[in-house]
Amino acid sequence: MVSVESLSLDDARAVIAAGEQKAQENGQPSNIAVVDHGGNLIAHVRMDGAWIGSIDVSINKAFTSRAFDITTKDLAANAGPGDQFFGIHGSNQGRIMIFAGGIPLRRGGQVVGAVGVSGGSGEQDQSVAEAAAAAINGK
Amino acid sequence: MVSVESLSLDDARAVIAAGEQKAQENGQPSNIAVVDHGGNLIAHVRMDGAWIGSIDVSINKAFTSRAFDITTKDLAANAGPGDQFFGIHGSNQGRIMIFAGGIPLRRGGQVVGAVGVSGGSGEQDQSVAEAAAAAINGK
Amino acid sequence: MVSVESLSLDDARAVIAAGEQKAQENGQPSNIAVVDHGGNLIAHVRMDGAWIGSIDVSINKAFTSRAFDITTKDLAANAGPGDQFFGIHGSNQGRIMIFAGGIPLRRGGQVVGAVGVSGGSGEQDQSVAEAAAAAINGK
Amino acid sequence: MVSVESLSLDDARAVIAAGEQKAQENGQPSNIAVVDHGGNLIAHVRMDGAWIGSIDVSINKAFTSRAFDITTKDLAANAGPGDQFFGIHGSNQGRIMIFAGGIPLRRGGQVVGAVGVSGGSGEQDQSVAEAAAAAINGK
Numbered sequence: 149m150v151s152v153e154s155l156s157l158d159d160a161r162a163v164i165a166a167g168e169q170k171a172q173e174n175g176q177p178s179n180i181a182v183v184d185h186g187g188n189l190i191a192h193v194r195m196d197g198a199w200i201g202s203i204d205v206s207i208n209k210a211f212t213s214r215a216f217d218i219t220t221k222d223l224a225a226n227a228g229p230g231d232q233f234f235g236i237h238g239s240n241q242g243r244i245m246i247f248a249g250g251i252p253l254r255r256g257g258q259v260v261g262a263v264g265v266s267g268g269s270g271e272q273d274q275s276v277a278e279a280a281a282a283a284i285n286g287k
Numbered sequence: 288m289v290s291v292e293s294l295s296l297d298d299a300r301a302v303i304a305a306g307e308q309k310a311q312e313n314g315q316p317s318n319i320a321v322v323d324h325g326g327n328l329i330a331h332v333r334m335d336g337a338w339i340g341s342i343d344v345s346i347n348k349a350f351t352s353r354a355f356d357i358t359t360k361d362l363a364a365n366a367g368p369g370d371q372f373f374g375i376h377g378s379n380q381g382r383i384m385i386f387a388g389g390i391p392l393r394r395g396g397q398v399v400g401a402v403g404v405s406g407g408s409g410e411q412d413q414s415v416a417e418a419a420a421a422a423i424n425g426k
Numbered sequence: 427m428v429s430v431e432s433l434s435l436d437d438a439r440a441v442i443a444a445g446e447q448k449a450q451e452n453g454q455p456s457n458i459a460v461v462d463h464g465g466n467l468i469a470h471v472r473m474d475g476a477w478i479g480s481i482d483v484s485i486n487k488a489f490t491s492r493a494f495d496i497t498t499k500d501l502a503a504n505a506g507p508g509d510q511f512f513g514i515h516g517s518n519q520g521r522i523m524i525f526a527g528g529i530p531l532r533r534g535g536q537v538v539g540a541v542g543v544s545g546g547s548g549e550q551d552q553s554v555a556e557a558a559a560a561a562i563n564g565k
Numbered sequence: 566m567v568s569v570e571s572l573s574l575d576d577a578r579a580v581i582a583a584g585e586q587k588a589q590e591n592g593q594p595s596n597i598a599v600v601d602h603g604g605n606l607i608a609h610v611r612m613d614g615a616w617i618g619s620i621d622v623s624i625n626k627a628f629t630s631r632a633f634d635i636t637t638k639d640l641a642a643n644a645g646p647g648d649q650f651f652g653i654h655g656s657n658q659g660r661i662m663i664f665a666g667g668i669p670l671r672r673g674g675q676v677v678g679a680v681g682v683s684g685g686s687g688e689q690d691q692s693v694a695e696a697a698a699a700a701i702n703g704k
Contacts, residue, residue: 149533150434150613152463153427156335185430186464187617188339192331196295200327215618229646232687235663238654240621241519255427335428339465340493343518368507376516385513409510434613466617470609474573478605 154185155253155261159284163253163263164193167280171195171267178267178276179206182253185260187214195267202266208243209250209264209277215240217259220250221274249273251281260284293324294392294400298423302392302402303332306419310334310406317406317415318345321392324399326353334406341405347382348389348403348416354379356398359389360413388412390420399423432463433531433539437562441531441541442471445558449473449545456545456554457484460531463538465492473545480544486521487528487542487555493518495537498528499552527551529559538562571602572670572678576701580670580680581610584697588612588684595684595693596623599670602677604631612684619683625660626667626681626694632657634676637667638691666690668698677701 155163160182171178177195179202184190189207194200209220216223227233227246237246248270253261261284265277294302299321310317316334318341323329328346333339348359355362365372366385376383387409392400400423404416433441438460449456455473457480462468467485472478487498494501504511505524515524526548531539539562543555572580577599588595594612596619601607606624611617626637633640643650644663654661665687670678678701682694 149437149538150432152430152432154430156428157332159427160332184464186339186462186466188333188464189331189342190333192328193296193299194327194329200325203328212618216616233664234641234645235654235661236622238659239625239662240618241659244618260427338494340490340518340522344514347517363512367512376513381516381519383513384517386511435610438610464617466611467609467620468611470606471574471577472605472607478603481606 152185153255153258153260155182155190155284157190160190162283163280164191166283167263167265167276168193168195170276170279174268174272174275176268176272178265178273179203180276180280181206181210181264183210183214183262185214187211190261198267205245205266206249206264209245209266210262211243211264212245213250213252213262213264214259215244217252219248219252220245221248224248249277251277253281253284255284291324292394292397292399294321294329294423296329299329301422302419303330305422306402306404306415307332307334309415309418313407313411313414315407315411317404317412318342319415319419320345320349320403322349322353322401324353326350329400337406344384344405345388345403348384348405349401350382350403351384352389352391352401352403353398354383356391358387358391359384360387363387388416390416392420392423394423430463431533431536431538433460433468433562435468438468440561441558442469444561445541445543445554446471446473448554448557452546452550452553454546454550456543456551457481458554458558459484459488459542461488461492461540463492465489468539476545483523483544484527484542487523487544488540489521489542490523491528491530491540491542492537493522495530497526497530498523499526502526527555529555531559531562533562569602570672570675570677572599572607572701574607577607579700580697581608583700584680584682584693585610585612587693587696591685591689591692593685593689595682595690596620597693597697598623598627598681600627600631600679602631604628607678615684622662622683623666623681626662626683627679628660628681629662630667630669630679630681631676632661634669636665636669637662637681638665641665666694668694670698670701672701
């Protein structure tokens with residue numbers, strides 16, 4: 149048997165609240181999703197005016213970051229043509245996102261879930277995801 | 288051109304909050320999802336301890352109720368063997384749910400979105416969905 | 427944060443070994459799969475001569491039992507025409523199995539994973555799954 | 566009529582055991598999967614701590630190596646932009662993996678199955694897959 153820590157709904161809401169605040173500062177409404185230790189969705193919000201195509205993207209950026217314990221930005225750097233993981237975006241029934249906006253959430257060095265953000269440019273999504281992740285990773 | 292009313296994220300959160308309260312009273316942690324006028328997800332929560340298989344079910348009960356402007360309980364009554372819509376659950380890439388827990392949300396007689404609940408028995412899901420829907424439908 | 431127990435690979439192997447022994451006694455080679463707390467596959471075996479169509483079925487019976495914390499046999503009793511969950515087999519991208527052979531695995535009353543068996547009649551699959559589950563549930 | 570050699574469950578377990586040992590030496594927990602002559606899964610293990618996104622990847626690296634009787638590393642060299650097989654990863658319902666870690670298993674010059682490994686860098690996966698394959702290919 150193994151004992152693992154995972155995020156609660158309260159944790160997920162704190163992550164989302166931090167992300168929403170940053171998205172508002174950026175003036176770019178976003179989708180923000182949080183998954184647990186098992187990669188399963190805990191909570192998702194789409195801010196008013198955010199893209200509907202980003203619902204799936206945000207949920208799957210969060211999934212990807214937990215699935216491989218890596219930011220989707222770092223995965224992207226290994227998943228382009230000629231890179232060691234090129235083609236990984238075709239695995240897991242299309243759930244692997246290879247652009248910025250997904251970040252693993254950690255407690256005591258262990259991954260306990262992940263956040264995924266989609267709604268703007270790669271830089272914007274990354275900045276919102278980093279602000280969201282700081283609700284857990286900085287504690 | 289047509290003008291449509293749809294739910295905001297604040298509306299969705301009010302729906303979810305009302306549902307969560309009922310689920311806690313029932314002692315049955317649930318997944319609660321809200322979709323907008325376009326059938327697209329606005330917000331989802333999985334309460335601590337709620338089933339992971341119900342993530343998909345709650346989101347798709349909400350989708351189904353907006354997709355056909357009907358409660359999934361009423362759709363169920365028409366979707367069994369021998370009924371006029373038997374087989375409809377095979378349409379829409381498996382997104383049509385034909386058991387209780389999905390309810391359209393209305394404003395001024397117009398459907399503006401829907402809520403979907405999954406986490407317990409059909410009766411429990413229906414009671415949580417009704418409490419959630421009352422945040423919009425009763426106003 | 428929530429703290430959860432989940433199965434290790436050693437646990438999964440003990441479950442599979444117990445299932446294999448029963449399948450051999452039954453003279454019915456089987457597929458046996460074990461998922462963890464998050465519903466994710468830990469281990470799978472297909473015994474020599476077992477059906478290839480049962481690979482997917484065994485993995486998804488295990489998933490289903492964790493997804494809804496219920497045996498697939500009990501779920502089946504609620505998922506037929508006219509029942510409260512009729513149509514649930516269309517959810518979760520076709521991963522919900524509604525016939526016998528999937529059993530949640532528990533430690534101290536908490537679900538820590540699940541086992542799924544496919545390879546024979548419903549009765550045979552259930553007997554193998556029960557023998558497999560006893561490696562965890564009886565301890 | 567044709568007569569084919571294929572792997573038994575015992576063979577698959579020997580392959581997995583050899584792979585596990587190498588993965589432990591590498592300090593990188595991995596998913597290891599073995600498919601038979603028909604490309605169908607015989608056995609899979611996810612070592613404690615290995616990525617959940619690698620479940621699908623390991624199984625499909627094994628499938629790919631049998632599907633085209635080629636290592637996924639060699640396939641990768643032909644599947645990038647401008648290469649003769651670019652786009653092949655979109656075939657077979659997303660089951661074709663085009664990065665290192667899948668190796669065909671042979672007996673007497675004939676392919677009898679394949680192994681797929683996912684859990685670390687391309688180099689790590691390849692080294693684990695080679696160690697695993699040696700349980701069959703070297704004999």
